[in-house]
Amino acid sequence: MEPQHGQGVLKSTKFHRWGPCVALIVLCVGFTLAGPRFASMENLRVIAEHSAIPLILAVGMTFVVLQGAIDLSIEGVMAVSSLTVAMLVLNSRTGLDLGLTGVLLALLSGVAIGFVNGIVVARLRVPSFMATLGIWSAASGFAMLLSGGQPPRIHDHMLRAFGLGRTFSVPNVVIVAIVVLALGYVLQNYTRFGRYSMAIGGGEQVARLSGLPVDRYKVLAFVFSGLLAALGGVLGSAQIGLGHIDVGLGQMFATVTAVVIGGTSLSGGRGGVIQSALGTVILAVIADGMIFIGITPELQKAVQGVIILSVSLLATWHLRSRLRITR
């Protein structure tokens, strides 16, 4: 008896894997034709650097989205971790100089907030949209409290040098992003955390009935997302040299957009970290390209919207079956 393609609602063809890739190539070619220096080594390095922090955030978000949930709190987490690291390493406000320990404690703050998210969603059964929205507010408020009127300036040279510097002419933040991506890939495809997250997204009821410890993995997903958001906050602060409550401004929307146009469905169970990474690179290319070809700031938002819409269409074209459910 041979396996056959059946009547499953989710028919997968080869095309959908390549949709975002094709979109990326088209964009790059287009921008290069419009402004030749777009393809220069320097600019590619800039694009890579601008993708780095969003990519880290997207990897974290991916696991949450695969489970069919969402984490709206990442900007708040970034704010808290930014201020935490800024106040713990050598800085202009407190007398502390904790160096690496300070960084680790800042990451821990992300873990803690993620844990709270997870408990509220998994145990208290609050829908993730609402729960993380509330945590976002709370975290932002807390960060504002920490910031007071005087945002702490980071004086720790090693941290600053790391944020702005390069190793073998690759920006350090890009190296971190690649490591995070590799870690995400391994987790997704080679651990129960990854596979069960897919399961939860594909059919939570069934997963539960099959005896999987669903709650545990939900909490884990939010913890991971919080951890990576904190990492993003720390790196962002290292770059601008401040503990800044707006270090993550706009990142939540950008991250969800990246995850979606990369091909990870918001209803869960489909997609992955590679797709999300692709999505972030696409967005970075668009943002960079628009500056490159000199679109006036007023038009940028409109153009960005059109491009994102086209990319989404391209990425999901193959799934246009009449009986497909679109949310």
Place this chain on the structure above:
Amino acid sequence: MKKRALGIAGSLLFMLAAKIVAAPPLCDKSQIRLVNSMREIAQPYHADLDRGGRLFARWAGLEQRYVLQLNQGDSAKQVSLMRAMLTTNPMCTIFNVEPNADLVVQPMVDAANQSGAWIVTHWAHREGLHPFDGNDQWIAHVAVNSFEAGIAISKLLSDALGGNGGIVALQGRLDTDPARQRFAGLKQVLKSVPNLRLLDQQAANWDRTAAFPIMQTWLARYGNQIRGVWAANDDMALGALEALRAAGLAGRIPVVGVDGIPEAIEAIRKGEMIATVSSDAYYQGSIGLAMGVCVLTGQVPLPKTWPKEKREYYLKLQVITKDNATRYLSDPQATAYAHEWDCANLWSRSMGKAY
């Protein structure tokens, strides 16, 4: 010049008259509420606005009656926060407002007129709107000549480049008057200096985290065609500076900004920025409250009796460069401003009418 002298004389006479014909107090001092309404607290400029307000409140013995309202860049929220406060004791409440956008001023003034609260606005409002046009609760509008500020820093940038070379410009939020006026100042200077070229301009919305990636992209695109950086505020200038730092260019390419925040002054001292303009955030954050207190305690007559130039005037700006940077470094004390908060000296930094 003559007009000016007459104006000053007139004011002095008025102030003398005011002392004699002082009105009875409108509010008991313990009733007075001081509100500072601004965008956010994360930026050093705003942090200083707030600090100035608190300094004044403490000096006036009203520390417990000071309230800070933050709208996070949401104009509608700025108005609704004000309205929420008006439900109790509006007539003894003074609002010192940094408008999020020009269009916010009208609804806030209307709210003050209707409820009997008092309001002082800063920076700019839309055309045709004036305190002296029957807006009796609108004590004053302290305008900032952003155009002049823009011209000042652009000239300094041009001079630093010897009038020759390519520059990039980071604009503030495009729907605000300061952003437009400062950029207009730049364009004016560019017109008069033909060899100075504007390579590119982008809006970074007053935010250094937005300015940083834009500057990086420009460096990739234009390389060493960029000889100077113009930013509509210090925060963006500092963001651009980080990008320059990453490229090893900090201190080698002149950068200008506006606001006079401590970090910028520090950078000027180190030679990484060459100029900024200060409206003195401490002053802006406190003078409106001081005016209000003077009105409410009866030490000056009601605003509707004031001459027009006292209700809408330009604030004196200070250009800060390497020559005078050291003077602005330390945190000011209340004593530095006490003289100007005194009801007799409220207009000591006026540069003349702004209408």
Place this chain on the structure above:
Amino acid sequence: MSEPVLRAEGVSKSFAGVRVLDDVSIEVCAREVVGVVGENGAGKSTLLKMLAGLCRPDCGRIVLRGKTITLGRISDAAAAGIGMVCQEQSLLPNLSVAENILLGHEDAALRVGVFYDWDALHALAKAQLERLGLGILPSVQTDTLSFAERQMVEMAKVLAIEERTQQEPVILLDEVTSMLDADQTETVLTQVESLRNRASIIFVSHRLDEVLRLCDRIYIMRDGRCAAQRNRGCADIADLQQLMLGRDRVGEYGNRAAPESTMEASVSLSVRALSRANSYQSVSFELRAGEVLGIAGARRSGHESLCRTLFGAEKPDSGEIVLDGKSVSFAEPADAVRLGIGYVPAERSAEGIVDRLSVRKNMTLAHLDGLRRGPVIDLRRERELVMRWIERLHIKLRAADAPAYHLSGGNQQKLVLAKWLIARTPKILILDHPLRGIDAGTRVEITSLIHDLAQRGVSIVLIADTLDELIALSDRIIVMREGAVCGSFPALSSGKPSVRQILEVMV
């Protein structure tokens, strides 16, 4: 007879006020196959679910190897060595077959206890699959398999319990063969027979011949009670049916009043040279009012795709569909509905009903336009209409507001039919495996309904589970093979073709 391995003693269960199980006691001994038969709604599924840990009895107890146990969750049952394959599939569609088979028990294939060793995982799964004689690759994603294949994977999943328990497992099979064709059924039955040497099995099925073949003992359930028990060799199909229904059995497919007049009836649907890449090519036929057209075909013959096209769920690449003389094309199923075409899908729980909605809402789903009063739904009329149809079709339920997933399989099928009939009667009704998984009693009801509709002039296109069914129900049969129509047989009651004749053309 040795000490029973698993025993349910006096269990009762009520759902939303309806008594589903009433003081039932059954037992299965080691290495025994016990059958449970009964009409839909007799309580068989509920009984099995109780033994599998999916629900708890209101009273009574469950005894495993002499010890009373409480099964709060599936994992309790699994740990006790009890596994179940149910009617509703419990596989995760977006995981691979191997992962589904070993779900929750991947330890044997983990490196350092954390990282998946995919080769090992696939090997383990493959071992399970091969024992069932399946050639399915363990690495494929489960939702690319057909329903029948997924059913087999479920079997493999349950059989994997054997690897994990010290003692012999108890395996509960709920209607595992209803959706399978002859070959697959045979495989499953053979597997079950070979399992008998190392497990205890409870086998529930509508196909009485299978039950009689496999089981050592058979429990007959009726209306939530255990009506009777028979040993192997002491009953035949007729006996069982009588015990199940409590009355004399009616002819299996009912009798169809000969519609001699169909030849003169008008042509309601005409299909010309319809083609769709990878499904079917150049299909042409005519359908008259009041005619029942059966389409026979093996798995890849394209007949199911053809039906979906007629309903507007798939778009043909070329060709014409002519309805009442006018050429039509459907942008979406709603267009087809508007033109008077109804479709009863094969997988009713996935595609026929919205399980969380109430029965009432489900029934009126396609008819809301007709129940409108201005912009608002006329609730009173809706209620009346629904009650009328529940009565007419004898749908067993407690209240019209109960959610649809509470209904048994057969009743759900009636619900789906009601949905299409409640509107104005459709001109054309497409039935995709309408009698699948339905017990004998309901089968008769639905069959007579189909005949009834045809009598009233509704044209019916029909795909059935077995050729017997198809022959019995249809007036005319067309046979498809690999996308093309390769034969046509008239099938009036005066002269029906034999299964053999059709098979010859079909394969």
